[in-house]
Amino acid sequence: MLPTTADxxxxxxxxxxxxxxxxxxxxSVGKIVLLEREKFLAMGSTGRNAGGVRYxxxxxxxxxxxxxxxxxxxxxxxxxxxxxxxxxxxxxxxxTTPDEVELFQxxxxxxxxxxxxxxxxxxxxxxxxxxxxVNLEGVLGGxxxxxxxxxxxxxxTQTFATHARxxxxxxxxxxxxxxxxxxxxxxTRVKTNRGEIETRVVxxxxxxxxxxxxxxxxxxxxxxxxxRQFFNTDEIPEIPRNHPFVIEFSTSLYFHPxxxxxxxxxxxxxxxxxxxxxxxxxFHLETLERALYxxxxxxxxRIIRQLAGLYEVTPDAHPILGQAxxxxxxxxxxxxxxxxxxxxxxxxxxMSEIILDGAPKTIDVSMLDLERFREGRAMIEHNVV
Ligand SMILES: Cc1cc2nc3c(=O)[nH]c(=O)nc-3n(C[C@H](O)[C@H](O)[C@H](O)COP(=O)(O)OP(=O)(O)OC[C@H]3O[C@@H](n4cnc5c(N)ncnc54)[C@H](O)[C@@H]3O)c2cc1C
Numbered sequence: 001m002l003p004t005t006a007d008x009x010x011x012x013x014x015x016x017x018x019x020x021x022x023x024x025x026x027x028s029v030g031k032i033v034l035l036e037r038e039k040f041l042a043m044g045s046t047g048r049n050a051g052g053v054r055y056x057x058x059x060x061x062x063x064x065x066x067x068x069x070x071x072x073x074x075x076x077x078x079x080x081x082x083x084x085x086x087x088x089x090x091x092x093x094x095x096t097t098p099d100e101v102e103l104f105q106x107x108x109x110x111x112x113x114x115x116x117x118x119x120x121x122x123x124x125x126x127x128x129x130x131x132x133x134v135n136l137e138g139v140l141g142g143x144x145x146x147x148x149x150x151x152x153x154x155x156x157t158q159t160f161a162t163h164a165r166x167x168x169x170x171x172x173x174x175x176x177x178x179x180x181x182x183x184x185x186x187x188t189r190v191k192t193n194r195g196e197i198e199t200r201v202v203x204x205x206x207x208x209x210x211x212x213x214x215x216x217x218x219x220x221x222x223x224x225x226x227x228r229q230f231f232n233t234d235e236i237p238e239i240p241r242n243h244p245f246v247i248e249f250s251t252s253l254y255f256h257p258x259x260x261x262x263x264x265x266x267x268x269x270x271x272x273x274x275x276x277x278x279x280x281x282x283f284h285l286e287t288l289e290r291a292l293y294x295x296x297x298x299x300x301x302r303i304i305r306q307l308a309g310l311y312e313v314t315p316d317a318h319p320i321l322g323q324a325x326x327x328x329x330x331x332x333x334x335x336x337x338x339x340x341x342x343x344x345x346x347x348x349x350x351m352s353e354i355i356l357d358g359a360p361k362t363i364d365v366s367m368l369d370l371e372r373f374r375e376g377r378a379m380i381e382h383n384v385v
Pocket of ligand 1: 014047048053
């Protein structure tokens with residue numbers, strides 16, 4: 001049954017909502033309720049993503065979120081007793097212009113200075129040894145961090161949710177939030193299709209739909225839903241299961257082993273915001289053409305699935321983490337711009353600190369507040385796939 005009061009209401013049962021519920025419940029802070037409108041958890045972006053985890057970002061805060069989060073993902077079995085299916089394949093970026101080479105050399109130095117000791121620059125010869133079937137025409141160099149790789153978003157989300165429940169958090173699916181009441185500039189009540197919950201704290205973890213939740217309390221949140229799609233192939237015997245996660249930086253074409261085949265995707269930079277999951281077949285053909293150019297062996301593979309999901313994109317490709325200045329008790333953890341799953345352990349941890357202690361402690365994410373956009377403090381993340 002839906003409770004009538006709660007200390008904290010979390011909206012959204014993707015990886016962020018589940019991680020925050022777990023990190024709050026771990027500190028025994030009263031009644032925590034997570035609301036998800038779908039029948040199951042992880043039905044939004046979390047259930048439609050490519051599972052990539054990496055240290056190779058271009059801003060210190062994203063690298064620090066990776067340092068914390070990927071470490072948890074690697075030790076998931078030890079911490080939670082369940083494997084996160086982590087595969088350290090290495091993200092292998094292919095660079096095709098002198099500007100990209102310069103940018104990545106700068107980023108590598110920054111990543112190393114922040115403890116990513118094993119990231120390195122690669123010559124085309126190095127790359128051909130690591131990925132002999134990749135066509136390296138026009139490739140000037142690359143970079144790799146061997147601890148980048150893939151993991152399972154579904155297991156991680158479900159595990160956070162289970163451990164949150166075990167510590168007393170209540171998780172209600174099939175529960176659509178339709179409104180939030182406020183009084184004198186603070187949240188007071190969440191309205192759903194199943195009843196109302198009185199509360200003084202609401203956490204907006206609605207991913208691509210976070211702007212709609214913000215509108216319920218009159219807070220403008222610059223997060224746009226943008227369709228991204230990929231396809232899976234059946235087995236390509238020549239490609240080993242530990243083949244690197246290859247990304248052509250200029251086009252964002254990527255492919256990596258998944259099950260017995262490959263996942264292949266590319267971002268359509270002309271995509272306009274929408275909530276559609278329909279496959280854009282014209283863009284699928286563009287992706288296929290580019291993929292065949294870089295990996296001619298794909299010619300022998302069969303496409304067994306196509307999938308579209310929504311990136312939750314902010315103007316600077318960083319998430320929004322913190323309390324809205326103009327609405328007391330309204331917290332936001334959304335807008336990870338296509339690389340959120342891998343940061344969900346760290347995001348959950350710092351959000352629990354922001355909510356309970358008034359400031360982040362584990363990682364300084366204070367610059368990722370909502371107000372950065374109107375105050376001109378936004379900094380761009382360039383390594384967006
Ligand atoms: C194609 C694709 C590939 C990706 N690849 C990667 C990758 O390789 N690595 C990576 O780290 N990230 C990747 N991402 C991004 C990643 O999936 C997201 O950043 C992450 O899942 C965001 O999690 P979330 O919990 O914020 O959002 P979501 O998982 O979308 O969860 C939000 C939840 O809120 C619920 N909700 C919305 N409105 C309401 C309401 N009114 N009432 C109740 N519930 C509501 C939704 O149903 C949904 O379940 C990819 C995304 C896509 C689409």
